[in-house]
Amino acid sequence: MTSMTKNSNLRIGLFDSGVGGLTVLRQIYRQMPQESILYFGDTARLPYGTKSPEEILQYVREIIDWMIAQGVKMVIMACNTSSALALETVQDEYDIPILGLILPGARAAVQQGKRIGVIATPATASSNAYGRAIEEVNPTVKVWQVGCPEFVMLIEQNQIDSASTKEVADKYLQPLIEQKIDTLIYGCTHYRHLEKVFQSILPPSISIIDPAEYIVVAAEKELELMGLKSNQAPAPTRFCVSGLTQQFAFLSEQWLGFLPSVEQVQIDEQLIAINEL
Numbered sequence: 001m002t003s004m005t006k007n008s009n010l011r012i013g014l015f016d017s018g019v020g021g022l023t024v025l026r027q028i029y030r031q032m033p034q035e036s037i038l039y040f041g042d043t044a045r046l047p048y049g050t051k052s053p054e055e056i057l058q059y060v061r062e063i064i065d066w067m068i069a070q071g072v073k074m075v076i077m078a079c080n081t082s083s084a085l086a087l088e089t090v091q092d093e094y095d096i097p098i099l100g101l102i103l104p105g106a107r108a109a110v111q112q113g114k115r116i117g118v119i120a121t122p123a124t125a126s127s128n129a130y131g132r133a134i135e136e137v138n139p140t141v142k143v144w145q146v147g148c149p150e151f152v153m154l155i156e157q158n159q160i161d162s163a164s165t166k167e168v169a170d171k172y173l174q175p176l177i178e179q180k181i182d183t184l185i186y187g188c189t190h191y192r193h194l195e196k197v198f199q200s201i202l203p204p205s206i207s208i209i210d211p212a213e214y215i216v217v218a219a220e221k222e223l224e225l226m227g228l229k230s231n232q233a234p235a236p237t238r239f240c241v242s243g244l245t246q247q248f249a250f251l252s253e254q255w256l257g258f259l260p261s262v263e264q265v266q267i268d269e270q271l272i273a274i275n276e277l
Contacts, residue, residue, distance in 0.1 A: 008228045011038040011238070012219070013067035013075040017046035018156050019251045020190030021078030025237070026256065027216040035223075036235040038070055040265070043243030047152040048081040049121020049188070056123065060086040064094060066267050073228050076219055077101065078212070080188050081121050084129035097222050104218045105185050105211025106133035112207045113183030115142050117176035120187025122147035130187055144179050145187070148172045155190045158251060160197070169197050183207045193255065240265040 012028070014021055018041045025039055040063060042048070048056060060082050064075055075098045077083045083100030091098050109116050118130045125147035134143050150168050159165050176184065184206050186192055192210050202208075223229045237260065241248045245262040253259040 007071075007073065008223075009036070009230050009232050010071050010073040011036040011235070013038045013040070013064075013070070013072035014078050015040040015042065015063050015067070015075070015082075016078040016189055017041065017048040017081070018043050018152070018190070019193070019248065019255065020152070020155070020188060022252060022255050023189045023192040023210065023212040024076060024078035024215060027212050028219075031216045032220055032223075032229075034230045034232075034234055036230065037237045038067060038072055039237055039239050040067065041239075041241040041243075041248055042267075043156070043241045043248055045242060046156060047121065047149075048079060049123045049147075049152060050149060051081075051123065053085045053123070053127075056082055056085045057089060060090055061093075062267050064090060064098070066265070068094070068096065072096070074099070074219065074223065076215060078189050078215075080129075080211070081123045084120075084124045084127040097226065099215055099219055099222065101189070101211040101215050102129045102133050104214035105187075105209055106130055107137055108211070108214045109183050109185050109209045110134055110137045110141055112209060113181070114140070115179065115181045116144070116183045116185060117179065117181035117206075118143065118145040118185045118187045119148050119151075119172055119176070119191060120145060120185075121152065122149050124187050130185060142179075144176055144181065146172050146176060148188070148191075151194065152188065152190050155193050156247075156251070158254075160193060165194070166197055166200070169194060170201055173198065173201050177201075177203065177206075181206060183209060185209045186211065239263065242267055 077100045087100035125145045239260045239262045249262045
């Protein structure tokens with residue numbers, strides 16, 4: 001552990017391909033209000049769910065390198081695709097705690113039901129990360145996973161309330177309903193933004209698991225264990241994106257309740273400097 005990471009008042013680094021990670025950020029605000037956050041949305045390269053494992057690993061390494069250069073004590077992958085494809089590799093490569101969504105979400109789902117559906121990006125679904133994690137916790141549980149390539153872009157384009165979004169959601173959910181699932185996992189942090197759409201389609205008996213809630217519980221335990229919980233008032237959240245700032249800020253205001261100041265950051269192996277816009 002480097003001396004930098006021993007400073008309990010450093011920020012927590014939180015990243016996603018776009019606005020999906022705001023669902024995790026909201027949970028941090030509720031559960032760990034004393035913590036300062038560095039949020040990065042890799043909007044220039046979204047969606048992650050259709051990228052190759054090699055591309056995802058490269059992106060994740062670049063983001064973590066940049067976050068460490070900014071000074072963070074922990075990194076939370078608020079992205080299921082990254083968690084599924086890169087978490088174990090980077091946990092071995094870096095000396096700061098790095099948390100992913102899959103295992104906290106799987107543990108919570110197994111406590112709820114025996115017939116579990118997972119909606120996720122194609123990359124997360126094909127990785128079978130949730131299937132493996134659930135089997136590890138309870139091998140008797142049945143799991144069905146559906147790759148949903150259209151959801152992320154519909155959300156990023158603010159099409160949440162459109163009729164076509166409900167049609168797409170119905171197409172993805174019906175196979176799981178037919179399997180008589182009792183629990184549904186949001187296998188992508190973006191999907192919480194579609195909760196009203198899902199609730200209009202799903203039978204009310206199906207429990208919904210949002211791993212965002214459970215990764216924050218895991219993060220707090222980890223910080224406590226390492227003596228890294230903040231002991232001072234938080235700094236304002238720093239929002240950074242690799243793409244356009246205005247669209248991200250507009251969507252963020254709807255979901256966070258305030259209009260954030262957003263920086264555009266170019267991230268590559270040379271860690272090009274930040275240009276505040």
